[in-house]
Amino acid sequence: MVADGDSLDIHRARLRDGSVCDIDIRAGRISRISESSSGRVQHSSEPGRAAVPAIEAEGRLVTESFVDAHLHLDKVYTLPMIGEAALAAYTGAGMTDAATGIELARAVKADYDRAWITPNVTRALRDAVRHGVLHIQAFVDVDTVSGLEGLYGVLNARAEFAAVLDIQVVAFPQDGLLRDSGASALCEQAMRLGADVVGGIPWIEHSEKDMAAHVEWACALAAELGTRVAMLVDDTGDPSLHTSALLGRSMLEHGLVGRGVACHARAVGLYPVEEQVRLADLAREAGLGFVSDPHTGPLALPVERFLALGVTVALGQDDIEDAYYPYGRHNMLEVAFLASHLLELKTSADQAQLLDMVTRAAARVLGIADHQLAVGNAANLCVHHSERLVDVLREHAAPRWVISRGRIVAETEQVTVWGSGSDPTG
Numbered sequence: 005m006v007a008d009g010d011s012l013d014i015h016r017a018r019l020r021d022g023s024v025c026d027i028d029i030r031a032g033r034i035s036r037i038s039e040s041s042s043g044r045v046q047h048s049s050e051p052g053r054a055a056v057p058a059i060e061a062e063g064r065l066v067t068e069s070f071v072d073a074h075l076h077l078d079k080v081y082t083l084p085m086i087g088e089a090a091l092a093a094y095t096g097a098g099m100t101d102a103a104t105g106i107e108l109a110r111a112v113k114a115d116y117d118r119a120w121i122t123p124n125v126t127r128a129l130r131d132a133v134r135h136g137v138l139h140i141q142a143f144v145d146v147d148t149v150s151g152l153e154g155l156y157g158v159l160n161a162r163a164e165f166a167a168v169l170d171i172q173v174v175a176f177p178q179d180g181l182l183r184d185s186g187a188s189a190l191c192e193q194a195m196r197l198g199a200d201v202v203g204g205i206p207w208i209e210h211s212e213k214d215m216a217a218h219v220e221w222a223c224a225l226a227a228e229l230g231t232r233v234a235m236l237v238d239d240t241g242d243p244s245l246h247t248s249a250l251l252g253r254s255m256l257e258h259g260l261v262g263r264g265v266a267c268h269a270r271a272v273g274l275y276p277v278e279e280q281v282r283l284a285d286l287a288r289e290a291g292l293g294f295v296s297d298p299h300t301g302p303l304a305l306p307v308e309r310f311l312a313l314g315v316t317v318a319l320g321q322d323d324i325e326d327a328y329y330p331y332g333r334h335n336m337l338e339v340a341f342l343a344s345h346l347l348e349l350k351t352s353a354d355q356a357q358l359l360d361m362v363t364r365a366a367a368r369v370l371g372i373a374d375h376q377l378a379v380g381n382a383a384n385l386c387v388h389h390s391e392r393l394v395d396v397l398r399e400h401a402a403p404r405w406v407i408s409r410g411r412i413v414a415e416t417e418q419v420t421v422w423g424s425g426s427d428p429t430g
């Protein structure tokens with residue numbers, strides 16, 4: 005059954021608190037959440053009322069749709085073009101040689117062309133919809149080698165999917181601003197062409213002075229344009245890096261409280277605890293949210309400590325088959341499942357936290373308002389296959405139904421056909 009239009013009823017939806025409710029959706033928004041009655045109301049048979057399509061959730065868990073807070077969207081599926089030397093350098097030796105990986109990965113940029121980038125992005129966005137990811141913060145390389153080809157490739161695909169999902173495009177100077185003279189002008193041009201967020205990668209610069217100048221440029225531009233800022237910070241195994249703190253302080257100076265995101269921040273995991281606490285204090289004051297992606301590198305932000313200290317933390321897919329990670333299928337349940345192991349978050353309270361880091365908390369990190377299953381909010385929802393969160397995480401399957409703005413945009417069924425005599429219960 006496929007709904008068309010933006011009215012939909014979901015019968016017998018299990019919410020996070022375990023209660024079973026009926027959810028009414030009208031004009032793309034959640035209009036009512038009521039205790040589920042065993043004798044279901046049949047709206048379609050009410051006189052004078054148009055038939056409203058319905059999903060029989062039968063007690064399955066229903067959550068907000070997923071938010072991917074950090075993805076290098078222009079780079080998806082480029083690993084075969086680059087070769088594995090960059091991957092080995094980025095992830096090896098405690099990430100002390102991560103910058104070499106980035107340098108090796110740079111070679112592909114000479115061949116950047118929207119003609120092949122857009123189909124790759126389209127493939128990643130189809131996987132997003134299938135897996136219930138309806139909001140993405142997409143980093144797109146803008147530099148003097150690739151020019152604006154990655155940006156155009158992503159903007160073209162974004163237009164194709166505009167009715168289904170939202171993408172915040174980050175103009176990202178992957179090779180630096182001081183190191184790559186000309187990148188700042190290109191980023192400013194990218195913002196005029198449709199990018200939403202000013203990007204940065206200060207730690208890639210050659211000196212602390214240049215790192216500070218990089219952060220200052222990005223925050224000043226974001227303040228001038230009235231946009232957000234998102235940076236890839238401290239992404240190597242060097243605890244002397246402090247660009248996360250530079251970003252937090254610059255946000256305060258430029259009036260960007262609550263409008264900044266720090267991605268990766270892996271070196272923070274190597275800081276002494278008291279330094280981690282100081283950075284968390286600054287992050288709270290500046291409204292700086294963090295995105296961790298522990299599956300794409302051997303180091304990670306101390307997520308559990310930052311959560312305990314009241315910092316908003318999301319998880320990101322980060323990469324899909326590019327120079328930094330060979331897997332990825334845009335499945336945020338899979339990202340949460342991997343993080344559960346890599347960060348040792350296993351209890352039921354941890355599982356709830358993991359779900360939050362790919363739904364509501366991730367939305368808060370990106371400044372997306374009202375992304376929660378509540379009356380009046382946009383009906384961006386996933387109906388999962390199972391009743392219990394532990395099973396939803398265990399299976400990390402594409403949701404049974406994905407609902408975007410009140411419309412069913414993907415359905416996935418799981419079917420196993422048993423061979424003759426191989427099902428002992430059959």
Ligand SMILES: [Zn+2]
Pocket residue numbers: 074076236267268322323
């Ligand atoms: Zn990244």
